[in-house]
Amino acid sequence: xxxxxxxxxxxxxxxxxxxxxxxxxxxxxxxxxxxxxxxxxxxxxxxxxxxxxxxxxxxxxxxxxxxxxxxxxxxxxxxxxxxxxxxxxxxxxxxxxxxxxxxxxxxxxxxxxxxxxxxxxxxxxxxxxxxxxxxxxxxxxxxxxxxxxxxxxxxxxxxxxxxxxxxxxxxxxxxxxxxxxxxxxxxxxxxxxxxxxxxxxxxxxxxxxxxxxxxxxx
Numbered sequence: 001x002x003x004x005x006x007x008x009x010x011x012x013x014x015x016x017x018x019x020x021x022x023x024x025x026x027x028x029x030x031x032x033x034x035x036x037x038x039x040x041x042x043x044x045x046x047x048x049x050x051x052x053x054x055x056x057x058x059x060x061x062x063x064x065x066x067x068x069x070x071x072x073x074x075x076x077x078x079x080x081x082x083x084x085x086x087x088x089x090x091x092x093x094x095x096x097x098x099x100x101x102x103x104x105x106x107x108x109x110x111x112x113x114x115x116x117x118x119x120x121x122x123x124x125x126x127x128x129x130x131x132x133x134x135x136x137x138x139x140x141x142x143x144x145x146x147x148x149x150x151x152x153x154x155x156x157x158x159x160x161x162x163x164x165x166x167x168x169x170x171x172x173x174x175x176x177x178x179x180x181x182x183x184x185x186x187x188x189x190x191x192x193x194x195x196x197x198x199x200x201x202x203x204x205x206x207x208x209x210x211x212x213x214x215x216x217x218x
Contacts, residue, residue, distance in 0.1 A: 004105060006165055006182045007053025014049055018042040048100075055105055058210035060177025062111065064145065067197065067215040068176060069207035070109045070153055071189045073098040075214075078203055083192045086116055086142055087152055091192040092199060094214055096207055098187050106166075106181040107210040108143065109191055110151050114172040116142035119164070122157075139166050139181070143174060149217060153191040155183050177210040194218075 003011065025038040060068065077095035082088075098104055122137040137157040144150045155164045166181035168174065183189075193199070196218040201207065207214065 002055045002057075003050070004053045004055040004182060006184065007049075011046075011050060011053065014046060018046060052100055052104065054103060056103060058107070058177065058208070060107070060210045062176045064111065064147070065217050066176075066213045067109045067151060067191070067193060067217065068107070069096060069201075069209050069212040069214050070106050070180075070191060071096050071098055071207065071209045072103040072105075073189075073207055075201050075203055075205045075207060076188070077190075078199055078201070080195070081192075083152060085140055085152075087150065087192065090195055091152075092195060092197055092215075093190055093192055094199060094201065095188055095190045098183065098189070103209065104183050104187065105179055105209060106155060106183065106189060108174045108176050108178050108180050109153060109214070110143050110145050111174060111176040112143040112145040112151075114141065114168050114170050114174060115144045115150065116140060116152075117166065117168045117170050119166070137164060139164055141166070141168055141180070149194060151191065151193065153189060155181055156188040156190060157183065158187045 022038055022042055026035050029035055073096040075094065076097045077093055079093055080090060081093045083091045118140045120138050139155045140152065142150050142152045155166065157164055163184045168180050174180065193215050197215040199215045201214045
C-alpha cells in the first residue's frame with residue numbers, strides 16, 4: 001500500500017496546519033483534557049485524509065473481451081441511453097459512485113488507443129444526481145480497442161470533489177488496468193458500452209477498480 005502522488009502535497013499541508021493548531025491549543029490551555037482532545041481530533045482528521053489517498057497495488061488480468069471497472073465504488077446506474085457528445089448512438093451506461101471512503105484511483109477499462117481526451121468545467125451537483133453526467137465538472141475519454149470497438153468513459157466531480165486529475169492524451173497507447181486518473185473526494189465514473197455487451201454487474205454491487213469485470217464484449 002502506497003500514498004498516491006496527488007495526496008502528498010495535501011497531506012504535508014494538512015500536517016503543518018494541524019501541528020500549528022495543536023501548538024496554539026497547547027499554548028493557551030497547556031497539557032490536559034483540552035489538548036488531548038485536540039490531539040485525538042487532529043489524528044482522526046489526518047488518518048481520514050490519509051486513507052483517501054491510499055493507492056493499493058492491483059494486478060489486472062488483461063482480457064480483450066472484458067471491460068473492467070475503472071474505479072472502486074458502487075454501481076448506481078445500468079441503463080440504455082444515447083451518448084451524444086462523441087459516439088452519437090445508443091449505449092449501455094454503467095455508473096460507479098465513489099464515496100470518500102473508496103480508493104479514488106481510476107484505471108483503464110480496456111486496452112487500446114486514446115481517441116479523445118477532453119475536460120469540461122461545470123457544476124458540483126451530488127455525484128448520483130441524474131444531470132451530473134452532463135452538467136458537472138468532468139472529463140470524457142474514448143479508447144479504441146484493436147477490434148475497432150470504442151469505449152467512452154467519464155470522470156465526474158461530485159459535491160465534495162473539486163479537482164479531477166487525468167494522465168491520458170489523444171494518441172496514447174494504453175493498457176487495461178493501468179492508472180489513467182484520480183478524482184479527489186466523492187465522485188463518479190460513467191462508462192458507455194456497446195448494446196451488444198453483456199453487463200456482468202448489478203445495481204448496488206461493489207466494484208474494485210482494475211479487477212471487477214463489468215461487461216463482456218460479443
